[in-house]
Amino acid sequence: MEALLKILTNLHPEVDFETSTDLVDGKIIDSFDIVSIISEINDEYDVVIPAEEIVPDNFNSAQALYELIVRLEDE
Amino acid sequence: MQRNILEYLEETVRKYPDKTAFANESMGMTFQEVSDASRSIGTCLLKKGYQKEPVVIYMKKHPHMIAAFWGAVYSGCFYVPMDEEMPAFRIDLIFRNLKPRAVICDETTCEQMKEFRDFDGEVLLYDEIAGESADPGLLGAVREAAIDTDPIYIVFTSGSTGVPKGVAACHRSVIDYVENLTEVLQISEKSVLANQAPLYFDACLKELFSSLKCGATTYLTPRSLFMFPVKLVEFLNEYKINTVCWVVSALTMISSTKTFDKIIPKYLRTVAFGSEVFPIRQFRLWKEALPDARFINLYGPTEATGMSCYYEVDRDFEEGEPIPIGRPFKNTEILLLDENNRVPRPGDPGEICIRGTALTLGYYGDHEKTDEVFVQNPLNPYYHERIYRTGDIGMRNERGELVFLSRKDHQIKHMGHRIELGEIEVHVNRLKGVRSACCIYDKEKEKITLFYTGDAQTKELVVSLRKTLPRYMAPNLVYALEEMPLTANGKIDRVKLLNMAQSKKI
Numbered sequence: 001m002e003a004l005l006k007i008l009t010n011l012h013p014e015v016d017f018e019t020s021t022d023l024v025d026g027k028i029i030d031s032f033d034i035v036s037i038i039s040e041i042n043d044e045y046d047v048v049i050p051a052e053e054i055v056p057d058n059f060n061s062a063q064a065l066y067e068l069i070v071r072l073e074d075e
Numbered sequence: 076m077q078r079n080i081l082e083y084l085e086e087t088v089r090k091y092p093d094k095t096a097f098a099n100e101s102m103g104m105t106f107q108e109v110s111d112a113s114r115s116i117g118t119c120l121l122k123k124g125y126q127k128e129p130v131v132i133y134m135k136k137h138p139h140m141i142a143a144f145w146g147a148v149y150s151g152c153f154y155v156p157m158d159e160e161m162p163a164f165r166i167d168l169i170f171r172n173l174k175p176r177a178v179i180c181d182e183t184t185c186e187q188m189k190e191f192r193d194f195d196g197e198v199l200l201y202d203e204i205a206g207e208s209a210d211p212g213l214l215g216a217v218r219e220a221a222i223d224t225d226p227i228y229i230v231f232t233s234g235s236t237g238v239p240k241g242v243a244a245c246h247r248s249v250i251d252y253v254e255n256l257t258e259v260l261q262i263s264e265k266s267v268l269a270n271q272a273p274l275y276f277d278a279c280l281k282e283l284f285s286s287l288k289c290g291a292t293t294y295l296t297p298r299s300l301f302m303f304p305v306k307l308v309e310f311l312n313e314y315k316i317n318t319v320c321w322v323v324s325a326l327t328m329i330s331s332t333k334t335f336d337k338i339i340p341k342y343l344r345t346v347a348f349g350s351e352v353f354p355i356r357q358f359r360l361w362k363e364a365l366p367d368a369r370f371i372n373l374y375g376p377t378e379a380t381g382m383s384c385y386y387e388v389d390r391d392f393e394e395g396e397p398i399p400i401g402r403p404f405k406n407t408e409i410l411l412l413d414e415n416n417r418v419p420r421p422g423d424p425g426e427i428c429i430r431g432t433a434l435t436l437g438y439y440g441d442h443e444k445t446d447e448v449f450v451q452n453p454l455n456p457y458y459h460e461r462i463y464r465t466g467d468i469g470m471r472n473e474r475g476e477l478v479f480l481s482r483k484d485h486q487i488k489h490m491g492h493r494i495e496l497g498e499i500e501v502h503v504n505r506l507k508g509v510r511s512a513c514c515i516y517d518k519e520k521e522k523i524t525l526f527y528t529g530d531a532q533t534k535e536l537v538v539s540l541r542k543t544l545p546r547y548m549a550p551n552l553v554y555a556l557e558e559m560p561l562t563a564n565g566k567i568d569r570v571k572l573l574n575m576a577q578s579k580k581i
Contacts, residue, residue: 010552013534014541024302030546031301032490035328036522051304051334059302 001066007040008062017062024056034059041065047072078223080246081148083253083287084110091264091290097138097283099295100310104138106290112142114209116201117149120177121213123197126151129229129439131178133157133166133188136274136295139201141283143179144228146205151217153226153243156275159184163191164543168238169231170194172440179204223247229439230277232377233494233548235485237501241439244277248380251432253284255404259371259385260318260345266291267342269316271301271325272491277381281320281347291318301325304334311340320347320373322491324521327353330360339364349373349382350491352479355394362388374400374479377493378437378448378463379429383407384477399476400469407431409477410462411469416453419470424480427469428452428462487516489523492547496523499550502543503527506536511559513567514550517576524576525550528559552576 008017011033015023023029029037037059038049047069049058058068077083084106087096092107104112120130130147132154134140140156147154155173157166176196180188188198223246231239256262262285270293272278282293294314300307308329311319326348329335346361346368353372362370375383386401403409411418411425419425430452437445452460468480485496496514503512508531515524527536533553541549560568560575 012537013553014538024299029302031298031325031328032547032551034302035324035331036551038332049332051332051337054303054305054332056299056303 001062003044004041004066004069005062007037007044011036021061021063023062024060029059037065041069045069045073077250078246079148079218079221080227080249080253080284080287081145081218083284084113084145087287087290094264094290095292096286097141097293097295099136099138100297102138103292104142109138109142109145111209112139112205113145113149114214115207116143116146116179116204117214117217118210119199119204119207120147120150120152121210121217123177125177126217127225128152129155129173129175131155131157131170131173131175133159133178133184134181134201135159135183136298137181138295139181139205140274142205143201144283146179148227149214149217151221151225153228155229155231155241158273158275159187161275161545162541162543163187165239165545167191167193169241172238172241173229221246223250224436226436228277230275230377233486233492233498234444235495235497235501237498237505239498240441240444242277242377242435243437243439244380244435248433248435249280249284251406252280252380252382252404253288255406256281256382257285257288259387259404260285260320260347261369262289262291262318264290266318266345267314267316268293268318268320269296269311269314270294271296271319271321277377278320278322278350278491280381285318301328304329304332305337308334308338308340312338312342315342316340317342318345318347319343320349323348323351323353324490326361327357330357330364335360335364343368345369345371347371347373349375350493351488353398355392355396355398358388358392358398372398372400374477376429376463376465376467378435378465379407379431380433380435383429383433384409386476397478399472399474399478401476403429403431403477404433407433409469410452410454411471412453412464418454421471422473424468424470426483427465427467427477427479429465430460430462434461434463485514487523489516489521490547494523494548499523499525499544499548502540503536505543506531506539508532509536511567513559513569513572515569515573515576517573519577522551522576523548524552524554524572526554526556526559526572526575528556531555 088106088110095103130152144154170193229241234240270282370388372386373382384400408430410428510529512527560571
């Protein structure tokens with residue numbers, strides 16, 4: 001989780017990712033960010049997020065994103 | 076001879092009155108509805124005394140916004156598109172430059188107008204003016220007097236001094252562009268397009284005029300879909316989209332996430348792309364997914380009305396090899412000129428300069444900047460002939476195709492947007508607690524990286540920057556430095572900064 005928060009905070013130092021739950025719906029992150037997040041997660045966790053998992057629900061909060069990573073790591 | 080872009084609309088509405096022209100996920104406007112609304116808006120502007128002047132269209136991305144564009148043109152005015160997501164600071168800058176007397180808004184943006192202190196003109200509400208009855212006599216008189224070198228629109232592009240430049244284009248150059256573009260893309264009434272570009276850039280002319288001239292249908296793709304590749308392809312399939320003209324980053328977002336393993340945009344037959352280099356590995360994924368589609372690389376600056384060159388991909392490319400920008404549209408010539416304004420030898424680089432009717436009118440209200448880049452053709456000492464110096468460096472390969480090589484200044488292409496790094500730096504330098512600032516672009520990682528010195532906190536700096544810069548210009552990475560590295564001449568050492576960014580040794 002630490003590493004993920006660091007990735008996100010690097011992109012948006014102004015956002016509190018521990019509490020935000022509307023990153024997509026609140027237009028806080030955009031398509032530039034999604035592409036960066038996916039590639040940095042790949043570098044950091046060696047996890048490839050498949051296309052069908054790139055959906056708003058998985059990107060609305062750091063928690064949801066972290067749960068996705070853990071799920072993909074287990075598979 | 077056609078003199079006015081509205082003749083496209085008038086011809087198409089005769090042929091296909093009930094066909095959908097512009098639509099989004101929840102509504103669509105037929106050609107008849109577009110025609111009625113724009114004639115009403117044109118009449119209303121005329122009755123209020125607006126003519127031959129900029130009319131700002133400040134609305135959320137919607138088919139109504141497009142009808143408002145043609146409404147302004149019907150009145151003999153020129154439209155200036157602005158986006159609800161543009162930061163207020165930038166809109167204020169544009170208002171100051173333009174001094175418009177009228178702005179057309181929708182319900183949402185109408186409220187925001189109060190924030191702009193530099194605007195003291197009239198705010199018109201789309202819903203109120205689009206329903207008024209049109210006055211054919213009034214509209215006819217304006218048309219009769221109009222000439223084809225009158226402006227149609229002004230779109231703003233990044234300026235290195237911190238102030239965006241407004242490029243004004245006239246009927247003649249747009250008609251020249253539209254005729255050639257629709258021929259190259261083979262647009263017909265059967266074409267169904269999904270627009271990606273914001274309506275405040277000239278890039279959207281590809282779709283708008285494909286509809287206007289040929290009776291094609293254009294869907295405005297919701298911006299949020301460009302974050303979610305599977306949903307995006309589902310959208311393309313739902314509306315049976317067969318033609319897209321997108322920036323490369325929108326296409327690679329789909330291919331790089333392996334979306335094609337799940338779903339194929341099965342109706343797509345024409346994929347035009349541009350504004351950036353298409354990485355060959357990603358291009359191949361597209362080619363494999365759509366073996367029968369035509370892939371066309373487009374190249375051109377806003378200053379020459381949209382696109383000037385095209386190349387239909389007809390062979391394989393090695394990884395790392397650039398896809399050529401090919402050859403100019405008909406009625407356009409590309410000159411390559413070296414530092415001494417001479418034509419370089421075949422295979423040698425030169426600045427890409429454009430000659431032809433497609434040249435725009437230059438920068439609105441700024442003769443000085445216009446004269447810097449719209450210049451007399453140095454190869455022609457005999458009569459007045461303007462060329463536009465793009466600042467792009469290109470060459471001709473052994474096949475005679477044009478290839479883009481680089482820029483001669485600090486302008487970059489980032490996610491399809493044209494950005495002057497200098498403009499970002501001006502905004503940073505303006506902030507309290509910043510001593511010096513420099514932006515570099517890491518092409519490999521596609522990241523704008525900002526370095527600064529001073530007491531300003533990174534977090535506060537990012538927050539204030541987002542208030543003044545459009546989203547796409549916001550630096551992706553920000554680093555505070557103790558000292559700015561300098562070259563022997565005392566200039567900021569950009570090469571060293573780039574190395575620092577790439578090695579992450581900061």
